[in-house]
Amino acid sequence: MRATFLSILAALPLIAATGCASTANTGDYLSLVRSITAADVSAFEDSHGGRTSSDEIARMQQVTRQLVDEQTGLDDIHVHVLKSTSPNAFALATGNIYITTGLFDLICTEDELAAVLAHELAHIEEMSELGAMGGIDRDKLLVEADADARALDFLIDAGFEPAALASMIEKLEDEQPRGWAIHRTDQIDFLLGQRISNQFCE
C-alpha cells in the first residue's frame, strides 16, 4: 500500500513515535522515491489533518533558506504546516517538510524553529544519499541521532543556536520512546562540547 510505504519509508518524523525508516530493506530507494505520487503526498497530509495556511509558512521558508546553502544540494525544499495537534515534524523524500500545529505551539524561538527544520533537512539529505547506498536497514534511534548530528552542522553554519535542538527534543520527551530524549540530548551535548574543545586545538 502506498500510504503505508510513505509512513514507513519516506516520512521521517522529528520524534519517530511511529513510522520511521527502520528495518525495511528497500533495494533501490531512489526508484521508490520517484514512485511517490501527488496522491501519496495528499494521503500523507490528510492522515495528519491536511495542510493549513499559516502565517508561519513564510517564516519557515525564510529560516529554511538560511539553513540551506548551495553546497548542500538541498535546493528544492517545500515547507508546510499540518493541522494535527499532535506535536511532530516530518520530511518526505520528495523534499517536503511538515510541522504540525501541535509542534508549533511548543516552538518559542527562531532557533527552535531552525532546529526542527534542520533535523528534517538532515533526513532529506540522508534519504538522497541512501539512494546511492542502495538500501536502508538501520536502527530507528540511530537514524534520529544521525539526523540530530547533521542538524547541528546546518544550525552552526547558518548562525543559529545549536543547543535549541536539545531544547526541542526535551520538550518532546513524552512523545518519544522511553530513554530516547536523554540519549539524543546527551549526544548533542557531547558533540557541542567536542566542537568547543576543538576550537582550542586549532
Ligand SMILES: [Zn+2]
Ligand atoms: Zn527524525
